[in-house]
Amino acid sequence: MESIKIGLLGLGTVGTGVYRLLEKQAEEIKHKAGVNTVIDKVLVRNISKTREGIPTEVITDNPNDILNAPDIRIVVEVMGGMEPAYEYIKSALMSGKNVVTANKDLMAVKGGELMELAAQNGCDLLFEAAVAGGIPIIRPLKQCLAGNNITEIMGIVNGTTNFILTKMTNDGMEFEDALKMAQELGYAEADPTADVEGLDAGRKIAIMASIAFNSRVTFDDVDIEGITKITAKDICYAKEMGCDIKLLGIAANTDDGIEVSVHPMLIPSTHPLASVNDVFNAVFVHGDAVDDAMFMGRGAGMYPTASAVVGDIIDISRNIVFNCCGRIGCTCYKQLKIKKPEDCVSKYFLRMQVEDRAGVLAGVAGVFGSNNVSISRLIQKASDDNTAEIVVITDEVRAGNFKDSIAILNGMSMIKKISSVIRVYG
């Protein structure tokens, strides 16, 4: 039986998971792919560190032991970050090696260029682990749903923020406390910026939108807002209105361009995504033939991520056996334009503290009216100190118009504070 040699770039959490899972599944893979898969070399930073269960002879700190090894057919990049991952992957593809990567940062920015390079060299570049961890989403989109015109893809694609919002919803915690808890449990990093500011979700929705709409969407195209301003009170009001608040990566293919963003959003509690809690991720797809479909699972973690990486390794092994590497490459054959954020349309939830006197409501309504913002629902609650709290839900409105109204409201003396502005799904 043929043996396929694999080079592993990186031995952090995911790399260790991949190493162990490949070892555990070696016998099964022989049956599934018809070949032996062998990890030949593992690139690490510090070769002197002892690593249980990994023979020292496979460890190296020289990337050329993998990138220049003629008999290594598959390079698995699980280092993360832009550099040197970018250079390593380019080098691997240019010498005809197939690549598996879990690197969303890189694929969201350089995906098009790397897929092109893979195609030029007749190689596979697979990245199932780069989006939603262990959840199968890339093959379903590129293969199972290939007969669809997909018009919308959205998802809860960041477990850290979903955990925080779940704690805020179920236990009434405030953001800071829930974040602290997430950090203590190891769900959030010491510097949580990439998660709580929506950057991680932005990378994933860029990758998913590219595949769903067959047109390249990069990280820079994504309009991004995190969850740091969400309060327990917002969540309470959302609940009163039959909604939950989730951080959604959301992309729509409209007649006048692709809308792509990450925002906290009110979503009806009856929507399948609303019941996806804790660190779970889910991706919701709408296609013209399949209608609605949803994929749920663990979006991060050592073994869920390794599950996706090893699935890609097995697939490439099958391609090597059948001599058909590069069989499914880049599917971005269109060049659709990206809509400007201000031209995108949404409903909004707005919470503000105003003077508790006659004429205030009329003033607010007047500002909205003159900016083409139509109000769907308005709740006024009395408060202390001659202050009333007003909660407004708008109809669908162009973001630019809504922003203009907010600027005007902010300048009016009768408006004491605009506490929250949150998009509403649907």
Add this chain to the structure above:
Amino acid sequence: MESIKIGLLGLGTVGTGVYRLLEKQAEEIKHKAGVNTVIDKVLVRNISKTREGIPTEVITDNPNDILNAPDIRIVVEVMGGMEPAYEYIKSALMSGKNVVTANKDLMAVKGGELMELAAQNGCDLLFEAAVAGGIPIIRPLKQCLAGNNITEIMGIVNGTTNFILTKMTNDGMEFEDALKMAQELGYAEADPTADVEGLDAGRKIAIMASIAFNSRVTFDDVDIEGITKITAKDICYAKEMGCDIKLLGIAANTDDGIEVSVHPMLIPSTHPLASVNDVFNAVFVHGDAVDDAMFMGRGAGMYPTASAVVGDIIDISRNIVFNCCGRIGCTCYKQLKIKKPEDCVSKYFLRMQVEDRAGVLAGVAGVFGSNNVSISRLIQKASDDNTAEIVVITDEVRAGNFKDSIAILNGMSMIKKISSVIRVYG
């Protein structure tokens, strides 16, 4: 650009959907697969019927126009039923044609033989549409999750019964009324046996278990029970206990064999499957690496089913272009034994009417005790006419032992009636 000719066997609801979707997606498929896909011939029963949008010259009532046509590379079987579909598919494979089928009846019984035949002839035999309609599940299992040891797969895989149970749950309808409504809405057939008796779900769980556990499971292996005995009252009691009742196809790979069955089951309302309502389907998978994953969508209907069929056609087209047909064939390389139904272990919900007098509870408890059935929860409700209603939830118990207890209880004069026996998940 190369053209791939397709022969379509059957032009009912699914066949018509496939024809239209392929036509609509023709340009996209050129980009995705790098070939033209052309429906060359369509086999129908009655060639004199006019069919809008389908040229008469492609219509035939002679199967040999497809099966013996040397330039037809892909045969799409959407007739359903065992014969003549079985003979047609065999004939197609034996003459080296690739096959796409949506036929669960056939694949659940003859899947092993047909996959073997496909392998012998270097052909693809794809059947994504045969399980859970439009929901991508076969590629996710065979490819994305190939690095997992999957220990459990279960799902709501019949839309008709899920619609009926949803109506019984949300509107308090009785089975007969909900069935009638389903029939009026076109969700249930005039003869609803295959759906309500769980046969359809049984075929699907057999196919899914085969793939998940890499060992052939056929329809005959599945222990099947339908939903005809479920009452609105059972659902009320389930709700009181924080559960919903769903018809689940469920398969587990245990140390002493595969458990595979279709049963109505109480499932915690917090479980992701519990919120899958109406005609929606969902499949829940547990793997050692990926942990829990769930796939949801439409399990039937013209276009969701066509979505799966066309996805398979596109995949085969790519294989033809890359000369790698048969790249992923049968993955049943193990021969695991199937556990007998009576050796399977479950929790049970039991509802019975008993004489309302001292000693009855002790009698019931005694029967359970002597059969190794441990009681987890017991609720006694007063009723009319010296009758009390008792609801019992057991701990996990061997089905054989539980059945023995029920037989004894049924023979006791103090037990007036055993109204319901329903399995409890988890």
